[in-house]
Amino acid sequence: MSAPGADHVLPLREGAVSGPPRGASIIAQIKKANIEYVLSVPDQHTSVGLLYPIAADRDLRLIRVCKEDECFGIAAGLTYGNIRSLILVQYTGFLYAANAIRGVPCEQKLPQSKKFGLRIIEPILDAMGIQHTSIETEDDVPKISGLIDAAWRESRPQAIILGGRPEAK
Amino acid sequence: MINRREALQFLSRRVTDQIVVATYSSATDWLDIIDRPLNYFSSGAMGLASSHGLGLALARPERRVIVLDGDGSLLMNLGTLVTIAQVAPRNLTHLVFQNGTYEANGGHPIPNQGVDFEAHARAAGMRDTFTVSTLKDFEARSETILAADHLVFGCIKIEQGPLGPRSYKEMYRHERRMALREALAH
Numbered sequence: 031m032s033a034p035g036a037d038h039v040l041p042l043r044e045g046a047v048s049g050p051p052r053g054a055s056i057i058a059q060i061k062k063a064n065i066e067y068v069l070s071v072p073d074q075h076t077s078v079g080l081l082y083p084i085a086a087d088r089d090l091r092l093i094r095v096c097k098e099d100e101c102f103g104i105a106a107g108l109t110y111g112n113i114r115s116l117i118l119v120q121y122t123g124f125l126y127a128a129n130a131i132r133g134v135p136c137e138q139k140l141p142q143s144k145k146f147g148l149r150i151i152e153p154i155l156d157a158m159g160i161q162h163t164s165i166e167t168e169d170d171v172p173k174i175s176g177l178i179d180a181a182w183r184e185s186r187p188q189a190i191i192l193g194g195r196p197e198a199k
Numbered sequence: 200m201i202n203r204r205e206a207l208q209f210l211s212r213r214v215t216d217q218i219v220v221a222t223y224s225s226a227t228d229w230l231d232i233i234d235r236p237l238n239y240f241s242s243g244a245m246g247l248a249s250s251h252g253l254g255l256a257l258a259r260p261e262r263r264v265i266v267l268d269g270d271g272s273l274l275m276n277l278g279t280l281v282t283i284a285q286v287a288p289r290n291l292t293h294l295v296f297q298n299g300t301y302e303a304n305g306g307h308p309i310p311n312q313g314v315d316f317e318a319h320a321r322a323a324g325m326r327d328t329f330t331v332s333t334l335k336d337f338e339a340r341s342e343t344i345l346a347a348d349h350l351v352f353g354c355i356k357i358e359q360g361p362l363g364p365r366s367y368k369e370m371y372r373h374e375r376r377m378a379l380r381e382a383l384a385h
Contacts, residue, residue: 067257093286096278103247104282107220107254110239110380115254133243138376 048169050194053079055171061089063178065116065143067108068092069101073120076145079196081118098123099130105142106134114182117144121151132158135187143178145190155189162189170194203296203357204228206337207267213341217263218255218379222248223303225267225296227365236382242371246275249283249293256288259383263290265344270297270316271309277319283350284324292344292351293320298359306362320352332356 057080060068068084070092085092095101101117108115124131124144135142136158155162163177164170174190181188203225211233220239221229230238241251252266273279273295283293299312317330327349331337343351 093282095282097276099244099247100250100276100279100282102243103241103250104254104257106241106243107239107251107256108258109254110376111255111258111383112380113254113258127244130244130247134241134247137242138373 048167049197051079051165051168051171051192051196053083053196053198055168056080056165056174056196057083057087057090059171059174060084060116060178062175063114063143065114065178066091067104067113067115068118069095069104069115070118071095071098071101071120071123073123075120075195076118076192079198080192083198084118097126099127101144102127102130102134102142106138106140109140109142114178115142116178117142119144124151125154128154128158131160131187136160139185140187141178141182141185142187143181143190144187145192151189152191160187160189162191164191164193166193200332200356200358201334201337203298203355203360204232205334206296206355206357207232209334209338210265210341210344213345214265215345217265217345218252218259218383219265219267220248220252220255221267222272223269224360224365225269226367226370227303228360229267230370236378238375239379240367240370240375242367244275246272246279248272249279250276252291252293253279253283253286253288256291257286260288260290262383263292263345263347264288265292266294268293268295269302270295270299270314271301271304273316274309274314280320280323280325280352284320287324287350289349292347292353294344294353294355296355296357298357300359302360302362303365306359316354317352320354325350325352328352328354330354330356 098119105115256264
């Protein structure tokens with residue numbers, strides 16, 4: 031049985047055999063979902079494969095914040111102005127920012143999309159009622175734009191857990 | 200020292216199409232003085248008003264965004280000064296009302312009541328900063344606050360306001376945020 035907050039439309043494929051997710055594929059999905067801003071505190075898991083390529087991408091605007099909870103305020107302001115953003119933080123940053131996540135996207139039912147590393151946070155996401163989907167391999171990456179679009183359509187937060195370390199290609 | 204309500208009443212008579220982001224005691228006073236769709240009351244974690252304001256400023260560069268922050272709130276998110284200075288949106292005014300207390304939480308003193316917020320803002324990289332402690336000086340800054348073409352930070356030294364219990368239920372109504380979204384859609 032799936033966890034209460036798990037995405038039922040796009041379930042995690044079992045027995046995946048493809049390689050780790052590619053940073054370029056993830057970025058293509060982010061753009062397909064009309065994300066304009068990426069809000070982030072760097073982490074080792076996504077640094078080379080995803081964050082540096084995002085920083086170098088001319089179509090995406092990266093805002094480097096000092097602490098993770100800032101992301102959720104900035105994303106809220108962007109959302110009320112009808113601009114899509116993606117929050118890219120480590121799971122420790124999620125834990126740090128839990129009060130901001132509760133107070134802003136959960137309470138205000140905002141379509142904030144966030145990517146986290148490591149799956150330790152899944153029970154917490156369930157407790158907060160935040161839908162989440164794991165991206166483990168390259169085969170999972172095409173789910174991303176649909177997840178972001180669904181979050182906007184239904185005006186709710188969506189967590190995307192990067193289980194596999196993105197490759198820099 | 201300035202009476203916050205008098206400063207906000209002055210500002211309310213001059214505000215036009217600016218988005219006003221207010222938090223806690225400033226928000227209570229502002230809503231009581233002027234109820235309008237372009238008000239945004241940031242619910243959630245204390246300290247994030249300026250982060251909400253930054254997002255709105257980036258999303259709507261044609262409008263000025265004025266953040267009415269508190270000193271206790273800003274202390275919970277001092278890094279925001281660095282983030283905002285890095286992005287430097289031309290249409291954002293960040294005002295912090297400094298009374299040295301957590302007014303909305305019983306009037307307890309903030310750590311180091313004499314903290315120099317303008318110095319923090321300048322050290323973070325903000326260029327147009329000011330501190331005022333009289334209503335006359337605040338009024339003299341109104342053109343900058345409302346219509347500058349660059350990032351502005353101002354520290355407003357105020358008296359402590361009333362400590363009574365506050366209800367945020369009306370302020371945080373979902374319909375208010377939807378009204379803002381609707382107003383920004385046109």
